[in-house]
Amino acid sequence: MLRRRDFLASAAATAAATATLPALTRAGLAQSAGQSAAPAGGARIPPGFVWGASTSAYQIEGAVTADGRKPSIWDTFSHTPGRIADGTNGDVACNHYNLYAEDVELMGKMGFQAYRFSIAWPRVMPDGTGAVNAKGLDFYDRLVDRLLAANILPMACLYHWDLPQALQDRGGWHNRDIANWFADYARACVERLGDRVKPWAMLNEPSVHAIFGHGFGNHAPGLTGWDSYVRAQHHQNLAQGVGISTLRSMRSDLKLGTVFSLQPIFPSSQQPQDIAAAARFDACWNTINLDPLFLGRYPAAFESSFAPLVQAGDMQAIRVPVDFLGVNYYGPSWIKHDPAAFLAQAGYGAVPDGTPRTLLGWPISADGLVAVLARLRDQYGNPPVFITENGACYEDPAPANGVVQDPERTAYIRAHLDACARAIGQGCALNGYFVWSLLDNFEWAEGKRRRFGVTHVDFDTQARTPKSSLLYLSQLMRAHATGAGAVP
Structure with missing residues (x-):
């Protein structure tokens, strides 16, 4: 298992610490899990578990024209009237570009x-290909050095939906050349940062980007339809594999993986057509990523849809070993047959009465996280996993006495950490948990009106105020560091 002592070193000791990174093994997990039986007081998280926070570049950085950065598809999309619920954009966001040290x-x-952040492709290669923008990489240099000085592991994600607009103008994820464009961009990042950053995730939630950005059209770049979705999905899978192989050829000390959004899918009724629709939706959301990466094939129901795009060698390029899998988990979905739905005639159906939900209406089920991890254990070889996003949106009150009280979010996090402990106790290769998100941010099509952060951000003054969920996490992380592994 990836253990904290293996890679959370001070800046002066980084090279020595990262030499022990290959300790990411299921054998290491099994040894720890064997010591993690739940006591009467609650489930236990074993020693070596990594505690982190996640963000993404466009959602927090701001400074969209600083130091040579050019527009991404989300700059274009958010500035298009009617696309964002509250009419805001990421031009400033959390101003993390200037406030990163804070x-x-x-x-x-x-x-x-640990801190999982994404690198903005339009900062590094403003035109998508060609010249590398040194000033853009300078920012990530400063960020990484600051993290290491604070004894925080940097985990970089190469793509979190902010494709350079210049590449979208050349077809974006519909153009199969993007696999090589992505590999060139990844190479530039690792050439600059790979001496200090060891864990690298290729893509964030490719199925979500394909479904909402290229199918439904309510995310950037705003494209619609089944064929659009299929092309974006296959070329992301291909870029992911080519990127991993490219980086693995550069350095042997990197830990390479990718990030999928996974969720249990249930039929909204026991009618055969709803059961079949749920299976199709599960394929489009979950196994459309998992099967190519771990099994070297697309789900049987959709092989014919992908066949025209798959060229000789594609599936071998996609099925490459990964050192870890990032799992973003928020909750389950209930699905019904919908003849009008572009996504395999499957749409969102009725959620069972009494199911708790977040402000966005997302169903809550911590047990679903256990089910997701058990599926990876049983069907995909139990790969080493990090929960790279988990969190909830609620209507938070204003700060008072230096804190924002968010008991609902605290309860959500607590329940999901308990689920993590239970999954580990059942032999799932879970190595860490990254809360989404460190900061309230620009929440995509919802704009700034919806908040996921464990830190409140006043978007007018940029003041940061801790929420009670952050203080809970802090207490838990510090207790765990001293050997008290129970989830209180």
């Missing part, structure tokens, strides 16, 4: 051991 200091004070 945010790293906050993480250090709270006891976070």
Whole structure:
């Protein structure tokens, strides 16, 4: 298992610490899991578990024209009238580009051991290909050095939906050349940062990007239809594999993986057509990513849809070993047959009465996280996993006495950490948990009106205020560091 002592070193000791990164093994997990039986007081998380926070570039950085950065598809989309619920955009967001040191200091004070951030492709290669923008990479240099000085592991995600607009103008994820464009961009990032950053995730939630950005059209770049979805999905899978192989050829000390959004899918009724629709939706959301990566094939129901795009060698390029899998988990979905739905005639159906929900209406089920991890254990070889996103949106009150009280979010996090402990106890290869998100941010099509952060951000003044969920996490992380592994 990836253990904290293996890679959370001070800047001066980074090289020595990262030499022990290959300790990411299921054998290491099994040894720890054997010591993690739940006591009467609650489930236990074993030693070596990594505690982190996640963000993404467009949602927090701001500074969209600074130091040579050019527009991404989300700049274009968010500036298109009617696309964002509250009419806002990511031009400033959390101003993390200028306030990163303050945010790293906050993480250090709270006891976070790792930080998963994304790199903005339009900062590094403003035109998508060609010349590398040194000033753009300078920002990530400063961020990484600050993290290491605070004894926080940097985990970089190469793509979190902010494709350079220049590449979208050349077809974006519909153009199969993007696999090589992505590999060139990834190479540039690792050439600059790979001496200090060891865990690298290729893509964030490719199925979600394909479904909402290229199928429904309510995310950037705003494209619609089944064929559009299929092309975006296959070329993301291909870029993911080519990217991993490219980086693995560059350095042997990297830990390479990718990030999928996974969720249990249930039929909204026991009618045969709803059961079949749920199976189709499960394929489009979950196994459309898992099967190519781990099994080297597309789900049988959709092989004919992907066949025209799959060229010789594609599936071998996609099925490459990964050192870890990032799992983003929020909750389950109930699905019904919908003849009008572009996504395999499957649409969102009625949620069972009494199911708790977040402000966005998302159903809540911590047991669903256990089910997701058990599926990876049983069907996909139990790969080493990090929960790279987990969190909830609620209507938070204004700050008072230096804190924002968010008991609903705290309860959500607690329940899901308990689920993590239970899954580990059942032999699932879970190595860490990254809360979504460190900061309230620009929440995609919802704009700034919906908040997921464990830190409140006043978007007018950029003041950061901890929420009670952050203080809970801090208490838990510090207790765990001293050997008290129970989830209180």
